[in-house]
Amino acid sequence: MINTLLDLCNWAVFDVDSAGRILAGYDESGSLQLVELAPDGSRAQLTALPSRCSGRYVPGSSPRQVIIQHDAGGNELMQLSMITIEDGRAPYGLDEVTPLVHDSRYMHVLQDVTATSVIYSTNRRNNVDMDVIVRDVATGAETVLYDQGGYIGATTVSHDQRSVAVTALSLQPASTIVFTAGTRPGPVTDPDERAAHHGVAWSAADDALIMSSNHGREFAAITRVSLDGASWQTLLAADDHELVAEVSPDASAMVVGHLRNGIEELAVHEIDGTLRVEVVLPQDGVGSVVWAPDSSRFALLVSTPTDPGSIYSVDATTGAVTTVVDGREQLPAGVVLSTPTVHRVPTPDGEEIPCFVYRPGDDADPDLAGASVLHIHGGPEGQATRTFNVIVQALAGAGITVLVPNVRGSAGYGKRWISLDDVDKRLDSVADLAALHDWMPEIGLDPDRSSLWGGSYGGYMVLAGVTMQPELWAAGVDIVGMSSLVTFLENTSAYRRAYREREYGRLETDRDFLVKASPITYLDQLRAPLFVIHGANDPRVPLSEAEQIVAALADRGIRHELKVYADEGHGLAKRANRKDAYPAAIAFLTEILSRPAAGA
Template identity: 60%
Template sequence: MIDLLELHSWTVFDVDEHGHVLAGSDASGSTQLVEIAPDGVRTQLTALPSACSGRYLPGRRTVVVQHDTDGDERAQLSLLNLEPDRPAPAGLDDLEPLVRDLAYIHSLVDVRPGRVVYSTNRRNGVDFDVVVRDLSNGSEQVVFDDGGYVAAVDVDGDAVAVTLLSLQPASTQVRLVRDGTFTDVTAADDHSMHTSVRFLPGTGSLVMSSNHGRDFRSVVRVDSSGTWTTLLESDEHDISVLPSPDGSRLLMFRHIDGGTELAIHRADGELETEIALPRFGVAAAMWSPDSALLAVGLNTPTSPGDVLLVDASNGEIRMLVDGTEQMTPQMRVALVEPDSVRIPTRDGELIPCFVYRPSDPAAELAGSVVVNIHGGPEAHAQRTFTAVSQAMVAAGHIVLVPNVRGSTGYGKRWYSLDDVYLRLESVLDLVDIRAWVPEAGGDPERVALYGGSYGGYMVLAGLSMHPGLWAAGAELVGMSSLVTFLENTSAYRRAVREREYGSLEHDHDFLVKASPLTYLAAIDTPLFVIHGANDPRVPLSESEQIKAALDAKGVPCELRVYDDEGHGLAKRANRLDAYPAALAFLAKHLAR
């Protein structure tokens, strides 16, 4: 277990025209910036108290660093000059403040020559404005201040494309701003997801991924007259897009059953070259400013992060970081690739699920099952490296990782099946999964629920609404009451969370019905709880109240609180404390 948790992960943030890759590595204990030269030489750039991310400034050996304080998600922006070479990684005092006000969020959304684009809620603490800062003189121009939760921004000259979370469940709206004039590219009440919204330079057109009028997202071009043209589509999976800076090529992402396939297409959508990734998992990518290179981060069930440099002209790959290089041969062999299955439900649906099976389980844990439920709910379990799941398998548990109804990645119809008053249908999926456990070789009397955030809510909902079915539960930063969660979550998140769960004003009775605390009298299952004290999404009070309630009932419940964490555990030292304890708890209650 400890060996698995000690593995460090890699992510990709940016690449410059010379092939330097700006990556993130948590080898030091939390995700810090590392520069990887084209020859593979690695230089750690930051040593900040908390995790950070960043982008190169085009044309300069300077990085814009985004950082917060102990997971509070109030992002601040600073500059790090890479010339001359630094003798040691930069601490917070070594950074040049760019945009800092610890009371508010300032999220980096784009970089341009001499300019930084960011979103901020400093105007009223709720709505996010988009600001362009000129680095030559420090002047700022607010290019969008019409309210809402900004999900993404792209800037092309004096035009700004803003993607907002709309008030429809799992939906976004795209708005175009030019010379102060707003144009709605998509309707505010369109129950559709529009992502990857980018300008095609020099054309006045947008390219984006959209499931408007269809089940799966296709790649479309929207010209200046508002005409939509489909460039690439599938009736079986979502496709997203990343255009090159010069607009000549489109990097297409095919999202297939929790994994990604990549290919480079011409601007008209015609295939140019496939990119043969070395493993099947989840890929993220960035173009170099000259459109010649792609930096790709690849995370798979058996690798915590490969970093690849791709020649865009022919798709040839150079591996800069092999995520398995840190593993012993024995660990590489022991890691498990999941099987993909579909679990039948009470009403004729099929739940996509990944099954991790132990090769040689210890006798006392043989047949034990842990159902690991993803967060979101507007998200899905993917084919990524999860140290906790692999550790569960190594201990001898069968691990089921379902995409219950409401999960994205399997079409609009599927992710809409838990909206508001359908919430408890997703909880019932857990009961169907338990009924299927013998098909995986598991013992239905020894099934535990595990999950974080919305997955934590699902753990608590399963234990409380369907008691007697579970041997144990373990959850991280989960909601014990949808009412108190919505009352106490950060103001800037409340409206967008209400679109999914229901509003305090109009749906209060249902929120009570869908809250685990409502069924407290039924909970008799031992519970392990993990929470960060600085969580701005799900307040610590959600875990404190379930702990207090179970203590009063005499139901075993252990709560571990980490004062320097937010929504999850970003620091390895805390993971090394919490996760082994959680695994020991599950082993105790799932043993024969």
């Protein structure tokens, strides 16, 4: 089943033009490439680059032009190029795109596109700080809007195209800051406040910003904030869950998402928060919204546990939903996918861990009955949602029950929960793995036949679990995980270090704790077999993190397998590599977990 699922194609939605055409990403060729979808669902592939890419239309251009963001082998050193769409033309290769911003030593991140300009952030000044640049597409002239340091997350151009609102990472854990640059520069939010602000947009008159924010509250609400940050008006809020919003280009409306138990319920609201219309979809899942330039409609990519990703066009006035791509049509006949149940798992210190449980089908391998895998998300300030995950479904299809938790430190469950693993609380998050293990018998699982699977921070959690709780876990699959928080911080890309230290601790002041929280410190306790996957070009978690844990396993004679991919970065972006790594990792686990429980 795993190879069947890995053959499924993934979609992304990047932009919509004035005629309703959707600029999408599609990985049928093996990596995510640009595809244009006509309103009737017909498609034309635009790029055939060596690595995955994304893009945006140049508004109003004729013939149509697209700005492309692409890297080399997953190294995240983004370069910007341009293509002109010619109907019937073969996809553009790397040597056929027009270079726009190219310097392979640095990253250039596409932030926004207007009819005349490209706005991007870049670390080329000192390889660390991200500056915000406006480039005139016709002349190549560049204007620096911001160069005062920090890691830029997003920028949004004002309607008069004279200012930008910038969202940057804060040095406070789980926080961002917002400021304006251009003709109206200045801070909007307090850099010392522990608060996160996302989805920033300009009001219609460019006199305020609209955003999702947990400023002064537990759960993120939709707020209107004056440019000087003095006035905060709540437009829409809930007492028990978080809200996100995507504001229309003319700032007359917004699509609001209510995040509850790993799914997103959508509705269109007027810009003052008044409900306009609910958006009713075929299945519950999580959506990604891109508005059309005239604000009449929006494209919506929705993923659910049993839908790899469908694309809809939604009328912003009536809420009418038109299917452009039905992701379920590519599911082969006879493939039955698992729908999760929702749980709250108690911990010894009185917390409750949100957790989704995926059960195998009735025809599952009886030798794997009772076996389980804990699938841990990355981040750490990320979250697991009820969306399609090929690994989760493949494991369930093989006969293994999969638990997908949002351990403390996860996003989506309020400000308090996301802060419960900061710095010296890191090991409280690791302790949640043990609480989940203790809970397994309550849902009929054999605790002696449970293993861990995770990528990035989830990979760290795998390594922490098998080294710090060696008696609990039968095996682990670590994908681009950190084996030492000390060497990870020493060797990660310079532009990321300060913002990782805000979560894990600082090398100068917290080294002793970083050593204590590092899996490699506890290698003398490790006895579980490990399967390790890493990309050679990973700029976030260097390959050395995998190499040092594998060397230690070899020295101790512990069973292990290592797969390193020369054309990958932080994770596996190419289908050929996923089809090589994931079936082998699942076979590794099924062999171990199908053994009888100890003492049986």
